[in-house]
Amino acid sequence: MLIPRIITAIVLIALLATVMSLSNPLYFALFISIASAITLYEWLRISLNNQSKKTIAGAISFIVFVLFILMYFVLLQNGDENLLSSLTDIKSFQANPWPTVTFSVLMMLPFFVSFAWLFIIPMVLYQAKTQVVNNSIFHSVFAVFAVITTWASILLSYLFFGAWFLFSFLIIIWCTDIFAYFGGRFFGGSKLAPAISPGKTRSGAICGVSSAAIWMLVSAYIDNTFSSLITQHIGLIGAVGVGLAMAVLSIFGDLYESLLKRRASVKDSSHLLPGHGGFWDRLDSVLAVSPIAMAFIFIFYVI
Known part of the structure; x- marks a missing residue:
C-alpha cells in the first residue's frame, strides 16, 4: 500500500508543480477548482443523510x-494586476468595484471558518460520537464554506506571492x-484518538507537529516563504508558534x-487516488x- 501511496503523491506534486509553473494562472485555477469540487462532492456524499445524497452532492x-x-x-x-490595483487605487475601485467586493x-x-476549526470541530472530536447515524446539517453546510474558503486561500496565496510561497505553506x-x-x-x-482513528498515535502526532515547527524555523531564513512573512511581523518564536498551531489543525482535519x-x-472518501x-x-x-x-x-500583509 505504501508504494502506490508514494507514486500517487509524486504524480500529484508533479502535476501541481507543472500548473503552478505556467505563466497563465488560469490553468492553476482550473486545477484547484476541479480538485475542490471533487473534494466537496466526496464530503457531502458522506455527510448528507438524504437518500438522494449523491445527486444532491453532485x-x-x-x-x-x-x-x-x-x-x-x-x-x-x-489581468493579473487588476486585483492589486483595485485594492490600492480608489479610482480603479470606483470604475470597476466587483474584483475588490469579491475579494472582500x-x-x-x-x-469564520477558522473559528469553526479552532473551537467547534475540537468539541466534535472530543465527544467522538462515532455511532451517530444521521449527521446534523452543520457538517454539510460547513463543507461548502470550508471548501470555498480553501479554494480562495490557495488561489489568492498563489496570485499574491507566487508558487514558492504556496509550496512553503503546503510543506507544513x-x-x-x-x-x-x-x-x-x-x-x-498510546493511541491519539482510538474511538475515531485507531491507527494514529500520540508519538506520531508529536513527530508531525515537531517537524512542522522545524520547517517554520528553517524556512524563516528563506526568502518569500510563509514563515518569513510571519517572522517579519511577530518574530521567529511567533512563527514557530504559528507552525505548531497549524500542525495541530492539520491533525484536526484528518481526525x-x-x-x-x-x-x-x-x-x-472515494477510490480516485491509488x-x-x-x-x-x-x-x-x-x-x-x-x-x-x-x-x-x-x-x-493586506491590512
Whole structure:
C-alpha cells in the first residue's frame, strides 16, 4: 500500500508543480477548482443523510465549481494586476468595484471558518460520537464554506506571492502528515484518538507537529516563504508558534474526516487516488489549515 501511496503523491506534486509553473494562472485555477469540487462532492456524499445524497452532492459541487470559475474571472477580469490595483487605487475601485467586493467577501470567510476549526470541530472530536447515524446539517453546510474558503486561500496565496510561497505553506502540512505517519509506525505507543482513528498515535502526532515547527524555523531564513512573512511581523518564536498551531489543525482535519467516515461506515472518501483513497482523504488537512493561514496573510500583509 505504501508504494502506490508514494507514486500517487509524486504524480500529484508533479502535476501541481507543472500548473503552478505556467505563466497563465488560469490553468492553476482550473486545477484547484476541479480538485475542490471533487473534494466537496466526496464530503457531502458522506455527510448528507438524504437518500438522494449523491445527486444532491453532485448538484451542489457543480454549482460551486461554476462559482469558482466566475469568481476567478471577476477577480482577474483585467489581468493579473487588476486585483492589486483595485485594492490600492480608489479610482480603479470606483470604475470597476466587483474584483475588490469579491475579494472582500472571500477574505471574511477565513475568519469564520477558522473559528469553526479552532473551537467547534475540537468539541466534535472530543465527544467522538462515532455511532451517530444521521449527521446534523452543520457538517454539510460547513463543507461548502470550508471548501470555498480553501479554494480562495490557495488561489489568492498563489496570485499574491507566487508558487514558492504556496509550496512553503503546503510543506507544513506535508511534514505533519509524513512524519506523523512514519513516527507513529516507528515509536508506536498510546493511541491519539482510538474511538475515531485507531491507527494514529500520540508519538506520531508529536513527530508531525515537531517537524512542522522545524520547517517554520528553517524556512524563516528563506526568502518569500510563509514563515518569513510571519517572522517579519511577530518574530521567529511567533512563527514557530504559528507552525505548531497549524500542525495541530492539520491533525484536526484528518481526525474530523475520519470521524465522519466512521459514522458513514466507509474507509475512504472515494477510490480516485491509488494509495490515498479520494481527494478529501488527501486534502483533509489542507482544508483545516488553509483558512487560518489566509487569515494570518490578510492580517499581516493586506491590512
